[in-house]
Amino acid sequence: MPDTDTAYGRYVALGDSQTEGLGDGDDTTGLRGFADRLAEHLARANPGLTYANLAVRGRLAAQVHAEQLAPALALRPDLATVVAGVNDLLRPRFDADHVAHHLEAMFAALTAQGAHVATLTFPDPARISPLARPLTPRVTAVNERIREAARRHGVTVAETGHHPVVTDPRLWSRDRLHASPLGHQRIAAALAHTLGLPGADDTWSHPLPPPATPAPTGWRAATGELRWTAAFLGPWLTRRLRGRSSGDGRTAKRPKLGPVDADVPEPRSHGEQA
Template identity: 60%
Template structure:
């Protein structure tokens, strides 16, 4: 199948945190997936409406109407992690929001891809109590996708998705190798020529760390990331306040990306 226009909606992971583009912004799996599609078929228009900090309800209210207006024939809908972090989390409600977004785009004729969330506990031990929420949400996402006819990448079913080495220092976002893996997984799921399942293979075993190293790392993470996050949310602020989408208008994907060491084999085995 040839796609003409790809539109991505979602939160910070779709926006691209933490995959620096070398120019002060972020690239991310959606940009990388768009490039893979464009290279596979010789071109593609791409818009990214995602904004960090958005819940599924806000994505549906703020981004879905704009996405429908752009009339994509390829779309990604990824949401839920910001909901999981909130006290009022309800897996069924979040699943219903995602289902409504998928259905609206599918009914308009788009191929819609989505993915389940990785287990947060191996990446962030303090998040172990959230594991049950992620499991419940992933079940809702699987059901929603089966009902709408969207295409599911069951990322949460692969242990490698929770390897801390594929996550950034803040433990909430994938790093560059992590984004590469997600893009490769989407390329494989979408059936792009040359894509394989290399993205699903585990990394080499990590060397065991001393307890003192673990303690220092936990203290540093708490100081740099957890404390500021808690303070921001106590005051009702979001990292996405006053932000706008990084690519609101569909533009042709540049097939030549400077310093793109991983781009040449993005549809193959990443990382």
């Protein structure tokens, strides 16, 4: 059931690259992302809303907990989103209980201070790339623990993981690790709907219109997988083996609460990009 309490004055987003907004804009022109888009929707319903985004790309759940929770609590949010764990899924020594421990610690601290906390579940990566099939059990385990921890602390969960549309290639950037602008739009809409914000509905979960060009099959599909491995998966694995992260040396893009432009147009329906 969507939440019906929509009176928010301070929104703070915690997380990694998805919350920072990778895939929706760039580092030159600026990143937008689902958290910015959700803040815009919140501001339309809550004039005077202020917003901070503490997310930094590449962060593991433990790092989000260690680096972002205290600053978030200091900002005393009415609403907080906590989305982390994807980077953990990709590590060789993945431990679902370890990830859940850090997520639940953030849920507990924020809700104890009076914040309404929202999070989401993750889609099966094998439906996005066949090479990611070994990660399916990990995603299932994390999603189960997110739901359990959320129930214990009254956290709102946007169930984005099981809707077929979330694995439509058009919702993902070329690296298949980050949402595209359209994907970020859908994530924001899912959270807005689950929170019961005015003007939000379930159209975010509806399928997109058929693509103008059919998806490649056979050798063309196999060639595409090889190109993706060389261009994105290989470099990512190399960084991990060297103990490096895409977020090395980076800080939050919006560490302080600030006003939000509520005049940004509402996302169009049926998955059209705004």
